[in-house]
Amino acid sequence: xxxxxxxxxxxxxxxxxxxxxxxxxxxxxxxxxxxxxxxxxxxxxxxxxxxxxxxxxxxxxxxxxxxxxxxxxxxxxxxxxxxxxxxxxxxxxxxxxxxxxxxxxxxxxxxxxxxxxxxxxxxxxxxxxxxxxxxxxxxxxxxxxxxxxxxxxxxxxxxxxxxxxxxxxxxxxxxxxxxxxxxxxxxxxxxxxxxxxxxxxxxxxxxxxxxxxxxxxxxxxxxxxxxxxxxxxxxxxxxxxxxxxxxxxxxxxxxxxxxxxxxxxxxxxxxxxxxx
Amino acid sequence: xxxxxxxxxxxxxxxxxxxxxxxxxxxxxxxxxxxxxxxxxxxxxxxxxxxxxxxxxxxxxxxxxxxxxxxxxxxxxxxxxxxxxxxxxxxxxxxxxxxxxxxxxxxxxxxxxxxxxxxxxxxxxxxxxxxxxxxxxxxxxxxxxxxxxxxxxxxxxxxxxxxxxxxxxxxxxxxxxxxxxxxxxxxxxxxxxxxxxxxxxxxxxxxxxxxxxxxxxxxxxxxxxxxxxxxxxxxxxxxxxxxxxxxxxxxxxxxxxxxxxxxxxxxxxxxxxxxxxxxxxxxxxxxxxxxxxxxxxxxxxxxxxxx
Numbered sequence: 292x293x294x295x296x297x298x299x300x301x302x303x304x305x306x307x308x309x310x311x312x313x314x315x316x317x318x319x320x321x322x323x324x325x326x327x328x329x330x331x332x333x334x335x336x337x338x339x340x341x342x343x344x345x346x347x348x349x350x351x352x353x354x355x356x357x358x359x360x361x362x363x364x365x366x367x368x369x370x371x372x373x374x375x376x377x378x379x380x381x382x383x384x385x386x387x388x389x390x391x392x393x394x395x396x397x398x399x400x401x402x403x404x405x406x407x408x409x410x411x412x413x414x415x416x417x418x419x420x421x422x423x424x425x426x427x428x429x430x431x432x433x434x435x436x437x438x439x440x441x442x443x444x445x446x447x448x449x450x451x452x453x454x455x456x457x458x459x460x461x462x463x464x465x466x467x468x469x470x471x472x473x474x475x476x477x478x479x480x481x482x483x484x485x486x487x488x489x490x491x492x493x494x495x496x497x498x499x500x501x502x503x504x505x506x507x508x509x510x511x512x513x514x515x516x517x518x519x520x521x522x523x524x525x526x527x528x529x530x531x532x533x534x535x536x537x538x539x540x541x542x543x544x545x546x547x548x549x550x551x552x553x554x555x556x557x558x559x560x561x562x563x564x565x566x567x
Numbered sequence: 568x569x570x571x572x573x574x575x576x577x578x579x580x581x582x583x584x585x586x587x588x589x590x591x592x593x594x595x596x597x598x599x600x601x602x603x604x605x606x607x608x609x610x611x612x613x614x615x616x617x618x619x620x621x622x623x624x625x626x627x628x629x630x631x632x633x634x635x636x637x638x639x640x641x642x643x644x645x646x647x648x649x650x651x652x653x654x655x656x657x658x659x660x661x662x663x664x665x666x667x668x669x670x671x672x673x674x675x676x677x678x679x680x681x682x683x684x685x686x687x688x689x690x691x692x693x694x695x696x697x698x699x700x701x702x703x704x705x706x707x708x709x710x711x712x713x714x715x716x717x718x719x720x721x722x723x724x725x726x727x728x729x730x731x732x733x734x735x736x737x738x739x740x741x742x743x744x745x746x747x748x749x750x751x752x753x754x755x756x757x758x759x760x761x762x763x764x765x766x767x768x769x770x771x772x773x774x775x776x777x778x779x780x781x782x783x784x785x786x787x788x789x790x791x792x793x794x795x796x797x798x799x800x801x802x803x804x805x806x807x808x809x810x811x812x813x814x815x816x817x818x819x820x821x822x823x824x825x826x827x828x829x830x831x832x833x834x835x836x837x838x839x840x841x842x843x844x845x846x847x848x849x850x851x852x853x854x855x856x857x858x859x860x861x862x863x864x865x866x867x868x869x870x871x872x873x874x
Contacts, residue, residue: 294662294715295694302694302704334711334747343744343781346812347706350743354705387696388703394621433621433632500636 297331304339305347306387314339352379355388355396362397363425365476366404369417378407394429401426417472417485420465424473424492427461431496448535450525453550455518459497460546462507462515465490469506491515495545511546521550581734582767582799585840586683587874588649590866592859593802595848601856602644608863611649613843614641616676617656625701631672645680651800651841652676652685653769659723659737660691660710664701667726674731684799684840686736686769689720689757709742712749712756717763724764736767736799741774741815745782754792767799767838772828773815773845777806780813786828795836803829803866804845817847819854820862829866833873842866 300322304311313321318336327335338344356379360367367375382403388396401422407413456462465472467485469492475482491512495503507515514533527533533541541547589610594602595618602612619637623630644650656669673685690707710716727735739757751759761768770793779786803826805819821844833839844862846854 294711294719297711298662298691298708299694302702302708305704305708330748337747338744341744343742343812346743346810346814347708349810350706351704388705395623500634 293326293328293331296325296327297335300325300327300335301338304335304344305351306383308345308348311339311344311348351388352383355383358393358396359400362393362429363401363422365473366401366418366422366425368476368479369415369421369481370404371415371481374413374415378404378413394433397429398426417467417476417481420463420467420469421472421476423463424494427463427494428502431459431461431494431502448524448539450528450535451523453521453523454527454538454542454547455521455550456515457545457548459495460515461494462512462519463492463494464512464516465492493546511541514541515546518547581765582797582838582840585734585799585838586649587839588651588683588841589874590863590870591651591841591843592863593653593843593845595846595851597848597851598846599640601851601859605856605860606647608860608867609648611651611841612644613651613653613841616652616654616673620672622656625666625668630668641680649683650680651682652680653738653843654685654687655692657687657727658691658693659687659720659727660689660708660716661693662691662716662719663695664693665723665726666693667730670727670730677731677733682733684734684736684767685731686738686767686800688740689737689760690740707740707742709740709744709746711746712751712753714750717751717756717759720760721763724760724766728764728766734765734767734799736769737761738769738771738802739774741771741777743781743812752792754789758792758794758797761794761797766797768793768797769800769802770798770832770836771802772825772832773802773804773806773817773821775828776822776825777813777815786824787831790828790832795832796838798832798836799838799840801829801832801839801842802845803842803862816850817845818850819846820858826865826869830869830872833869839874842870 300314304314310321314335318332318339322332322335370378382400386399386403404413404418404422408415408419466489467487469490471482472485475485489509491507491509493505493507493512493515495505497503517527517532522532524533524535524538527538528535538547542549590608591611591613592598592602592609593613594615619633619641621632623632641650652673654669654673657666657673658664676682677685688707689710691710692704692706692708694702694704696702710720724735724737737757737760739753757768760766770790775786775789778784779789803821804815804817805821805825806814806816807818808814809816829842833842844859844866846859846862851859
């Protein structure tokens, strides 16, 4: 059914201004590879000249930007207008729209931004940490079935017991003072100067679904980052990360949880693996 | 002059027996407080069910993820007001795909929330990309008003109506570019689709006004060609001018001409069961509760004159 092809080409003209201009300039050449009826070719050639297509492009892009701005507002601010525009243009060219849903589109864009940083295409002192913060908020907000924090009585702690950072928690390390950086970004501004240092922000989702954000000590921050992967208490003790007494305290406080010791690494859902 | 085209009784029966709900509010997240504090200003709530779930994709187990907060909110809401569903996710005009899982999801929610009718848009927004992944343009793209498209839609509307046991209502599209040399006019397409399937029409008067502004036709003439007996629901809203185009932005109060169209339609459309005012959540904070109440009161005054 060539209506399928027609719709694809029409959507492409809306999503890709470059393609629309190509159809405008030489429809026969631009459409040669598509299986279209002569009526459809003529229609598309005419539509390419319709000024309303630009409005379609604007709406399409506004919608996609809206998804980022809604879920990654601080990241978008931290990028700055010029850099954000550059990245959006590249993102739009390489990432066709796959979803109407904000969390998924934001996660895709976040992956793109992370890749830009890893590839050395983006240098920005604040974006990496802010992006992790906002992704952590998205993950926690969309997660379900998070077990109760705090632990029932544990009769004994054994060194072969494994612990991990509680799934209701996310820890993000900041190289710049988040107490100055984040309020400024919340207000839509990039701060002029932010003191450097080692800071840790804890995101915690309580059982009533509320999100809590606060700064934690470097000591606790390092422990929780290390325990993003399940670790045995023996390992933690051997590497001077955590004593068993401190581990028990962190379990009772809801920062860590005990994992069923298994040689299989995370083969089932988090809920099934957790003991407490 | 607007008039109602005569239709045979057996075609319009399902629509004619719908409860006349009155004036409704299109729900957006920023309207939660308004819904709680101003419930006396509207008779029912129109929800966009897609806004309450996270759709992880076709074929996925547990495809539609709904938060506990959403379920609680809707459970509380439907004890106080009737709810109707106005979905954005069916993309019924997409030639290469027809989302039967989406239809099943709407069916499940109809059973849960007892919508007296439900609606979606006569347009397409979803396609598959080259690797077969679902792709979404993010707004309602026009479909050609051709015999081929009509045949496709008749089959799909029939499927929806066989799956969900309450009337299905389709909204006329807003379009910023038009498809030339179509087999029939938009009005003829809507009439023939509705006559063939017995589906209802959601007549978005602000869409008609927007299209008329941008494509230079007479909205009164357009409405004169519509079979008004098929109209179940009416949408009204406001817009703004961007880059020399009038936009269906749902940005605030409706233009006076839209209100005039509403008054004329209600006097001539016997089966209208509800009028819904739409404002986007991002625009509501600028509009404010008093202005929103004003629009709902204006709709009610017209409703009470003709119902």
